[in-house]
Amino acid sequence: MLRERIKTELVSAMKAKDDLKTSVIRLINSSIKDKDIAARPSGKMDGISDADILQLLQSMIKQRKESIELYQKGNRSDLVKKEQNEIEIISSFLPAQMDETEIETKIKSIIQETNATSMKDMGKIMGLLREKYAGRMDFGKASVIIKGLLS
Numbered sequence: 001m002l003r004e005r006i007k008t009e010l011v012s013a014m015k016a017k018d019d020l021k022t023s024v025i026r027l028i029n030s031s032i033k034d035k036d037i038a039a040r041p042s043g044k045m046d047g048i049s050d051a052d053i054l055q056l057l058q059s060m061i062k063q064r065k066e067s068i069e070l071y072q073k074g075n076r077s078d079l080v081k082k083e084q085n086e087i088e089i090i091s092s093f094l095p096a097q098m099d100e101t102e103i104e105t106k107i108k109s110i111i112q113e114t115n116a117t118s119m120k121d122m123g124k125i126m127g128l129l130r131e132k133y134a135g136r137m138d139f140g141k142a143s144v145i146i147k148g149l150l151s
Contacts, residue, residue: 002050024089054135095136
């Protein structure tokens, strides 16, 4: 389970006195706990699923990439490096990412499976992709590919 792996990595980072890794993993744990609490009213008393955690990790990476862009515009190379290091740590919890050809192949099969023909079907396609490939697919890239295929 992903939660156990995160806990184990936190302990080993603390023993190694790796301050950056420790703080990033603590941030991940905090975000997971926030999501767990937010999910309680909808009946998820055990907390969010691994797929939800993977989605959370991807959004954390996306936030850091956006920060990197801003820091680069502001000539803050020190902060760019810190954000890149955080992305590496967060990425270590994600399964291997698909490349663009793999993403396109999976999208084409889902388009066939759902008989999608127009942009109106994009939500349905994205939903299935998130369900099947959470944590392994860059959904920003997937969105661009879907638009290209359906238009």
